[in-house]
Every structure is written in C-alpha cells, then in structure tokens.
Amino acid sequence: MILAIESSCDESAVALFDPAHGLVGEWVHSQMALHEDYGGVVPDLATREHLRTIGPLLAEVGKQHNLTAVTRVVVTHGPGLAGCLAIGTSSAKALAVAQGVPLAGVNHLRGHTFSPFIALHAEAPERFDEAFAALLPHLGLIVSGGNTLLFKLDEARRITVISSTRDDAAGEALDKGAKLLGLGYPGGPRVEKLAAEGDATAFDFPRGIGKKAELDFSFSGLKTALRYQLEKMSLEEIEARKADLCASYQQAVIDALVRKAKLASRTETFRSVGLSGGVANNRTLRAAMQTMAERRHFKFLAAQPKHTGDNAGMIAFAAWVDPMVQDVAPAELAIHPSMPLAR
Structure with missing residues (x-):
C-alpha cells in the first residue's frame, strides 16, 4: 500500500494506492476560495494553509484505514512553490520514519504524464502491464x-x-x-x-x-x-x-x-495519445484531442477530471509505475521547485 502526499501549489491532498486493486481512497483540501479575492495563488497563504490542513487530512486517512498497512510513503518534491513543497516533504519524512517504511520523491509533472493510465489500471489491475505495453x-x-x-x-x-x-x-x-x-x-x-x-x-x-x-x-x-x-x-x-x-x-x-x-x-x-494537466478538464479541448487521435487511428486516453489538477492519486500511481521513482533516506529527499519533466 502506497501513501502519497501532494502539496505543490494550492491543493493539500493525500491518497492510498494498492497496486493489486487501484486507488483505495483520495482526500483533498482545496484552497481555491482562499485565493479567489487575490486573483491568483498567494504563496505565503498557500504554505500556511498546507501547514494547517495536511495533519488533519492524514488523521482522516488514519480513521478510515489502517496506516500500518502502508508499505511506502511518497510525496511531490517538485516542481512547485518552495514553501508548499516543504510542508508536504516534511510531513512525508515524518510519516515514513514513524511508520518505518521507505520514502520516495515524485516529480509532479511525471505524475501528470502517467495520470491518463490510472483508469486503464482500474479496469483490470492484473493485466495492466500487458495493456500498458500495448499503448x-x-x-x-x-x-x-x-x-x-x-x-x-x-x-x-x-x-x-x-x-x-x-x-x-x-x-x-x-x-x-x-x-x-x-x-x-x-x-x-x-x-x-x-x-x-x-x-x-x-x-x-x-x-x-x-x-x-x-x-x-x-x-x-x-x-x-x-x-x-x-x-x-x-x-x-x-x-x-x-x-x-x-x-x-x-x-x-x-x-x-x-x-x-x-x-x-x-x-x-x-500507438496512443494522452491528455493531462489542469486544462485537460476543458471539455472542448478533450473532444478536439479525441477527434484528432481517432482520425490518426490512435487510442486516446485523457486523465479523469479528478486527476487533471493537483492530486495525490496520480502521485501514488506514478510512484508505482514510473521507474525513475527511487526510494531515498529521509535526509536525502530535497525539494526542487523548478524540476523539469525529464532530465
């Protein structure tokens, strides 16, 4: 069981992922209303809100599921707002040490990369590798x-x-x-x-x-x-x-x-075309991309609406499917606000 934390910008999110069954649960606290009056995300306010909400979110997960079943903790460590990333990574380090389980950092953009395949895994977890390879x-x-x-x-x-x-x-x-x-x-x-x-x-x-x-x-x-x-x-x-x-x-x-x-x-x-990221929730864009893919005879995969924005579900999934995600010692996990998609 993988527990993931996402706090790269203005969403505090936690998710549990079981490779044998899929996403077990997802918990999100949105800050949209907090930043609306400012016309955009205010980094200091976002950081304070993460500090206020990450703990209660993890506590809620603990109420609904046995955290002793968690075998790995993963967290977004870039790219994103430095203060926001720091709250998430600090929480993940503390949880991994307390639980005595491995810890890994996940690239937020790589989470988006693999998010269109979450639904494919949910359809048939036992055949995912074969279905994924075919795409x-x-x-x-x-x-x-x-x-x-x-x-x-x-x-x-x-x-x-x-x-x-x-x-x-x-x-x-x-x-x-x-x-x-x-x-x-x-x-x-x-x-x-x-x-x-x-x-x-x-x-x-x-x-x-x-x-x-x-x-x-x-x-x-x-x-x-x-x-x-x-x-x-x-x-x-x-x-x-x-x-x-x-x-x-x-x-x-x-x-x-x-x-x-x-x-x-x-x-x-x-063999396939995918669409992900926050703007991927735009229905006109999704329809246009699907039409293009079908005319080119590609399989079209779009991230589910709940996985288009900042969410921990895609971070948990990426930690399992992305070979670049490697476990590290808590002291070695650093934040990278300007982390690129590929190095």
Whole structure:
C-alpha cells in the first residue's frame, strides 16, 4: 500500500494506492476560495494553509484505514512553490520514519504524464502491464497553468520532451484572458463556461507560432491580441459580446494545442495519445484531442477530471509505475521547485 502526499501549489491532498486493486481512497483540501479575492495563488497563504490542513487530512486517512498497512510513503518534491513543497516533504519524512517504511520523491509533472493510465489500471489491475505495453510508444500532452508540454513515453517508460512553450503556458493564457475580461479567478473554467454560449468564429485571434514545422507553443501574442481587441470596443460592447470573445479566445488556444499535437504525432509511430494537466478538464479541448487521435487511428486516453489538477492519486500511481521513482533516506529527499519533466 502506497501513501502519497501532494502539496505543490494550492491543493493539500493525500491518497492510498494498492497496486493489486487501484486507488483505495483520495482526500483533498482545496484552497481555491482562499485565493479567489487575490486573483491568483498567494504563496505565503498557500504554505500556511498546507501547514494547517495536511495533519488533519492524514488523521482522516488514519480513521478510515489502517496506516500500518502502508508499505511506502511518497510525496511531490517538485516542481512547485518552495514553501508548499516543504510542508508536504516534511510531513512525508515524518510519516515514513514513524511508520518505518521507505520514502520516495515524485516529480509532479511525471505524475501528470502517467495520470491518463490510472483508469486503464482500474479496469483490470492484473493485466495492466500487458495493456500498458500495448499503448507504447505514447504521445502525451500536458496542459496546465504552469506547463504546456508534448512528450514521448517509450517502451521502457522513459520520457523525452518533444516541445514546450516559449512563453506563457496554455492555462496561464486562459487565466490572463479571463482577467482582461473581468471574469476573476480561476479564469480557465469561467472562460469555458461563457464560451459555451458564444460563437468561436466571431473574432480571429492568432494561433501561436505559425511555421508548419515548429512544434513549440507560444501564447503571449494571443493575450496581447485580446487586449488590443478590447481596447477597440466600448464597455457596453465588451459586455454584450463577452461570450463570443471567450469562445474565440478559447478556440485559439485549443487550435494551437491540437495542431501541434497532430504535427508531433507524425514525427514517428505512436500507438496512443494522452491528455493531462489542469486544462485537460476543458471539455472542448478533450473532444478536439479525441477527434484528432481517432482520425490518426490512435487510442486516446485523457486523465479523469479528478486527476487533471493537483492530486495525490496520480502521485501514488506514478510512484508505482514510473521507474525513475527511487526510494531515498529521509535526509536525502530535497525539494526542487523548478524540476523539469525529464532530465
């Protein structure tokens, strides 16, 4: 039984994972309401909230399950906010020492990498290795507020980054667009909600880097284009056409993501395409990626909505499935706020 702790940003989360049966339980404390008035995550407030909530979450796990059954403790040790990571790793070290079990650090981005396969394991744990191998090599797209990455997962479960963003991440672009439109925080879900009522062809926003062979992403120009468009409009016109603005802006982000994923899928032979990260919860993006994958005759796997954001379930699963996750002595486990997906 693996116990995982996630505290990289604004979610305090704990999960229990049994390789023979799957996720036994997941517990999450969200800080969204705490940061809403500030228009984004405030690191000091997030750290204090983790300090306040990690202990009670672990206590709740202990009430529902026998922690003596835990044979390994794992924790997100990067990337993320330094203070937040420190709370999680300190808690994991203390728990591992108290329980007398091995300890390991997990790369948060690698948690996202493997999260689309959690559902595959849940379907038939006893046949997971065979089913997983049949889907490799795998092309994955991680889309979140801090990262936009295309990567290859090969037959040995090694990860190679294919491309990333040169400036803003896709989630960051959606949040900044929401701020320009006065929608508040968190921006992405609010843009998506209004976009459902609008016309995605009403405004012509740029789709990032234009070269056909270019695999990197760029979203800073999109945000600037929205600002220039809003400067041409009156407040009344903006309010009347806010749904169209959201739909067109969101579609520009999605088109750029899908176009680059499609281009990357042609670089070599893949057997599956995956979508993960916080923005992967966007239904329009999921549908567009699924359509692209099916047209290219790839198996499409998207992380379940509860595993798209910061969650301990994917950290527990990655600790079991990722060969890069190795046990260390508590004193040797350090935090890495800027840890890359692959070294």
